[in-house]
Amino acid sequence: MNYLETLNENNFTHALNVLASNDPDMEYILNTFGLPPLWLREPGFATLIQIILEQQVSLASAKAVFARLQAKISPITPQKFFQLDHTELKTIGFSRQKAIYGRLLAESIIAGELDLNLLNTMDDEDVRSVLKKLKGIGDWTVDIYLLMALRRPDALPKGDLGLILAIQKVKKLAQRPTPQEIESIAEKWRPWRAVATRLLWHYYLSERSPQSRKNPTSPNVVDSECPEL
Structure with missing residues (x-):
């Protein structure tokens, strides 16, 4: 394989x-x-934000916050997300930490430091190495992204x-x-x-x-x- x-x-x-x-x-x-x-998800920024929201909370809670984010900005892009300040993100339901994680992720993509499309061409451990450089993304988030978005077997x-x-x-x-x-x-x-x-x-x-x-x-x-x- x-x-x-x-x-x-x-x-x-x-x-x-x-x-x-x-x-x-x-x-x-x-x-x-x-x-x-x-159980698949579309690869990209929105899915990574969704997985970050799902860290250490219930499904219902994360789903509700993600739905409010979708209602606020659609489609969910790094540029639109980065325009939301911490107060707006808090109103949507982001914790202070997850707001920081999301903004850092968006900023890295906008700045050209992270190209999520390139992950499709990398093996699993290289994907892990790239994503874990970002604050707020650990092994669980990478594993779920590999499994559901990149469909790695x-x-x-x-x-x-x-x-x-x-x-x-x-x-x-x-x-x-x-x-x-x-x-x-x-x-x-x-x-x-x-x-x-x-x-x-x-x-x-x-x-x-x-x-x-x-x-x-x-x-x-x-x-x-x-x-x-």
């Missing part, structure tokens, strides 16, 4: 079958709860609460697994760890509420307590 291969409907189904054949727990989830959503957001709780439950662990333990458990899922993550999110949401399967949303922020910085 090419390291810049992206997920699509065809290889997603193939990957799910591979995972099910290699891990009985993946097979159980697939047979019990069916195919997970692909082997991205693993090992600091994600939904993923942690799903692994703990399906693997019958006494305690929440550490990121290092998740890395070890996920070794057998390579090169499809991003697909395994979606399957485990699907399991987590389905176990929490059957209604979640009818109205799937991005699960990485359900009651999120993801360590970010």
Whole structure:
């Protein structure tokens, strides 16, 4: 598999079958709860802002703030975002820190220091290196961007609460697994760890509420307590 291969409907189904054949727990989830959503987002500035908003808050809270931002500026571009001052961002619902993070991201793009389009041509670790130079963007934000926006098949957001709780439950662990333990458990899922993550999110949401399967949303922020910085 090419390291810049992206997920699509065809290889997603193939990957799910591979995972099910290699891990009985993946097979159980697939047979019990069916195919997970692909859960994709458009790459770009707006999605990075959305993921920043989702750091360490509930899905409902982040979604509400992002909706107010969309109502204020549409489309959400670095230029339009940077024109909003801290008071306006606070009114929309940004915390002081996240307002700073968003403005620094916008400023870096406007200044030509960051070209998000170039991320499409970089391998996962180079994407991580570039994005983590920005204040407010840590491993979890990069992993979610790799997984959902860049559609990288082997991205693993090992600091994600939904993923942690799903692994703990399906693997019958006494305690929440550490990121290092998740890395070890996920070794057998390579090169499809991003697909395994979606399957485990699907399991987590389905176990929490059957209604979640009818109205799937991005699960990485359900009651999120993801360590970010």
